Amino acid sequence: MQSFALTVSKTEERHYAEACADHFLNVANEWEIKDKVTTLGTDSARNMVAAARLLPFEHMPCMAHILQSAITVSLNDNAFESALAKCRKIVGHFKHSPANAQELKAQQPAHGHQTEPLDQDVPTRWNSTLEMIKRIQRNKSVLTTILTQQNSKICYRTAGGGERYVSCSMVLPALCHLFWVMEPLDDDPVYAVKFKIVFTTDLAQRRASSNLTWLKIATALDPRFKDLKCLSKDERREVWASVHDLLMAETDAHQPSAQTTEEPSPKKSKMSISLLGSPDSDTEEEEDAIDCCLNLYKAEPKIDTGECPLQWWLKREGAHARLAPIARKYLSTPATTVPCERLFSLSGHIIQKKRASLSSDNVNRIVCLSNWLSAQKD
Template identity: 30%
Template sequence: MSTKSSETDKSTPQSQPSEQVSIVQAFASVTPYEKGSKRHKEITDAITNHICKDMVPAYIVSKDGFRRLIQTLDKRYQLPSRTHFTRVAIPEMYEKCKAGVEYELKKVKFYATTTDMWSSRTMEPYMSLTVHYIDDNYEIKSRCLQTAYFPENHTGENIAQGLKEALASWGLCEDQQVSITTDNGSNIVKAVTLNNWTRLQCFGHRLHLAIENAIKDERISRANGLCKKIVGHFSHSWKKKMMLAEAQEELQLPQHALITSCPTRWGSMQQMIDRVLEQQKALSQVLSADRKTRHLVPQWQDTDVLESVSKALGPLQEFTDALSSENYISVSYVKPVLHLLNTKILAVKDEDTDLTKTIKSKILNYINKHYEDETTQELLDIATFLDPRFKTNYTDEDKLPNIKARVMSDMDMSSHKDTYEPGSSTSRENPDIDLPPPGKKARKSLGSFFKTTSAMPAALQLEEAIASELNSYLLSPSIDSEEDPLKWWRLHQINFPRMSRVAQKYLCIPATSSPSERVFSTGGNVVTCHRSCLKPEMVDMLVFLAKNL
């Protein structure tokens, strides 16, 4: 056996000789790509996408570390200059992305919008506009159309004209706009009124104003001011932070940092109060140890006030976060949420303190008062009616006939629009329909002898079909509140062809103006202290690409 194996080893070569590289291959491996080649364009596009999507400064292409990275990945690629990216690559990508968005919008039958005003780090004013719609596959889509430089005075008239021009520049018809969601700024409200558009007030902004109104109390102001001083004291002293961490470990409290309150976000105030209450023992231990900070130790009166505020506002935080999303339906949630606030979340309980009861009552009275508008109520009722999770559950009985009539009217308009729309199956202009040649009489089929003509006019037939479709929808079982209504409509559009189109029309409306605020957050990441000299046109391009790529 040993002899045989040794012979085998001898016959087996220890190493295979490497294949010799030809001179042509050797030169090709180091020859730079031609600038017009496919590979060069692919890498350049990928770098441009990285700059725009990840909001990276264009000067990164001139940094040694980035250039070394590219050289390591592909030695044949020669990185273009920064000027090439800012003047050629980014504008080309913008035009290409813009063309894709325009193509999408041409197929949109109905849409909703959100808008807001913003000033950059360099105090340059901008106006954002986002569009929201439901496509033929029943998926909700959002597109940022512009972050336009707006140097004019922010009057209602100027904003109204600016919004009209923005829609026209994208080829969007105003008649197809179902609603526009904005905050409650007087100039924005006036602009929408001048344009004669339907407006939905931002739920998050309205709730913020309701809470601001409810906490106008000297006791709350004192306790809230004390929290801010405590947070500020620990934020500016690394020694106090270390002492707080030691106290947390000693008292077996969570190793959580304190939270700073933001004046324009009531939720941050609520989080700050909750964190101070959570860390109260550790904070008192650290502050009491220093004679200069003993006045910051919360007294029992302050603790009672903070607990009362936390108990009243705590449950509201989740509703604001849920209604601010643009990835799922939110407008049909507003009526159910208002009902829940009145009957459960903000309902006064026996165990509530007097301050908690006062806060709850003030918030409810403010919100109910500002949602009494008939136009707003009708819009919310229709959206809730078209949501298969809720239907008529949150609509008043006396308003139900009017809502049904409005939905049936929209169904009728949708039917007529499809009938006379060029290219539709019932249109005379459809080239796919085979018409008999002129001069020849069409031969009758056997089935035509058994065909009977209906005595009912076509208008009455359509009216009956619409009423039947509406009743069938109401009789169908409601789906679970956790399910996606758009998936339900996608599956049942065959059974409810007219109502499904009406659902596409109304369910695209966002309940808050958060999409426009997110655009400004993106703008803040673009116009940084290192890029404060960006031209407004470049800011618009970069924000557009960051949101739409």
């Protein structure tokens, strides 16, 4: 799946929900895609959520933003918060001083390390805290040597703080694998138990703002994960019932109305038609056809996680003609707006103090061209 930037627009009014909704519609009308748009992905900001309610699209909150917010809350409310604060001081010591940054760059090859800057974590940037600690760990000997030579007040370790730092470095690499095993285990240390409890509690509160129904249907229509092992048996039945209802609604939408298809005929002809078949029998036949369609898809073998589900549906569109359009609709909806968020970073690199006179049109052209060219290379 690929993403493309359509525009970067300058706004001078306050970002109220109505103004944001108008901007979305203006972009859709400008690119003539309003009738093709099915979903609108945003972060969980209140004005964005309110704007989505004003638009005729399905709203898909960014799941990466929701997870990252829950992780940030869990990290701040834990025993290793002081260790993270110490890591940020170390990073700031080298990032805010060109002389210290140059010394770090010179010392890294001497200690057999790859030349790399330290990374500062940002609450809204995915995995940034993990990356910050990884880089500090990799350059442990270099940082210790430089800080000792400088007699810096920022020491790499202190009594008690070092233990928190070690515990922090042990729990963070496991964050990406803990989302489906967040139940506290008997052999978990205290800090890990507290992290899991806070994380699951905070994430449960955010479930109401996430479009889980859409995501579950998309998972069922993904030939990589259609067994729905991530859900309980009751939830699986609910998901397949939802897919069944979608097929029924799609069938009803494409069926011509009785008023337009029926032609005036003698009473005897109408009576014979009513004897041959009734609305109930037609509905039962349609139900059986839909069940057959779903069973045919369920019988298909799963594909590897590295394969493209949209390509799979494209090749088998003939065998699953009724289900393929619904699958394309749900699978083409990204569950995250990370590519859009990266445009903020790209725009920040372009609009600087020395380029403050750039017009909004030129910024739009530069950002879009950069995005399109990078997508073409990939």
